[in-house]
Ligand SMILES: Nc1nc2c(c(=O)[nH]1)N[C@H]1C(S)=C(S)[C@@H](COP(=O)(O)OP(=O)(O)OC[C@H]3O[C@@H](n4cnc5c(N)ncnc54)[C@H](O)[C@@H]3O)O[C@H]1N2
């Protein structure tokens with residue numbers, strides 16, 4: 001596995017930065033820092049609807065002691081503060097008596113006012129390079145006059161369903177893998193069902209338009225397991241057969257410089273191989289941290305979790321009372337039903353023969 005992770009880390013980098021309109025930037029990483037080009041607000045302005053006043057004129061005002069104001073100007077929030085005034089009394093803290101406005105509350109200078117540069121001064125950092133843009137950030141960038149920004153584009157991930165299910169079973173991997181790719185910051189370029197034919201599959205690997213290819217199915221050693229051969233035909237099959245369970249028939253290589261990950265077709269093996277391999281590739285291509293993105297729970301085993309030495313085992317587990325985890329199925333048990341019953345998974349590393357009951361483990365939450 002270490003070799004496979006090193007392969008991914010060594011070859012997969014985010015696609016080059018592109019300048020995109022804000023509407024297309026949510027969730028993407030900012031390629032360079034954005035600084036304020038001017039003071040912001042550029043001049044003092046009203047923060048509330050009310051009367052611009054000279055604060056000192058309101059001294060001593062209260063509901064039992066209304067103070068008539070000689071100089072006032074009605075403003076609404078966002079209006080520039082008229083010259084000579086230093087506070088805004090909200091309409092509800094004043095009363096109009098005929099043409100005279102009376103303060104019924106005293107205000108200090110600056111009350112109800114956004115001072116010049118209150119949000120940001122000219123040249124100050126608004127968003128750092130690498131920032132994953134939140135919806136609020138898009139508003140901030142618009143306010144800074146940036147209609148377009150350089151971002152690391154989401155990698156385009158092609159999903160190939162190689163061969164598909166056997167014996168009339170329903171297709172189970174397309175929606176699952178597309179959702180996982182989205183979770184990890186990729187955009188799905190296509191979800192294509194491809195027959196178990198090495199020439200056709202090789203063409204699907206070679207077709208331009210993807211930054212990363214995930215192919216699921218026909219990775220084993222049977223006569224119909226054409227995915228490894230097709231990859232070798234198009235480019236290079238660099239690793240095939242990994243020390244993990246489930247998902248050990250996974251492989252990886254390059255087609256025309258594009259990284260291709262071969263995931264097993266067995267649905268649970270595909271899920272595990274995605275989590276342990278594919279997700280890392282997508283996250284690296286998206287410029288995200290490579291590690292697992294799942295929320296973790298520090299738990300203890302309610303039962304022994306057996307593991308094969310030399311093999312990274314993924315155990316689906318249920319989380320019970322007192323943070324105790326219990327296996328939902330053994331690692332090699334096929335199908336997604338046990339994963340659905342589980343709350344998450346526990347990884348037992350290649351160096352371990354398993355852990356006894358009562359041992360501390362980290363659960364990666366499926367939710
Ligand atoms: N001699 C050996 N045979 C096998 C070994 C082994 O070590 N020695 N390993 C087994 C393991 S483990 C796995 S995993 C599979 C490898 O699976 P493949 O990647 O070749 O998967 P397929 O042959 O395509 O199909 C297996 C299974 O998965 C179902 N499948 C495939 N695609 C889909 C899909 N899109 N949606 C739903 N289900 C799908 C298919 O119906 C089969 O049931 O090799 C073992 N053999």
Ligand code: MOO
Pocket residue numbers: 244245246247248249250264266269270
């Ligand atoms: O190799 Mo299979 O992919 O372990 O489950």
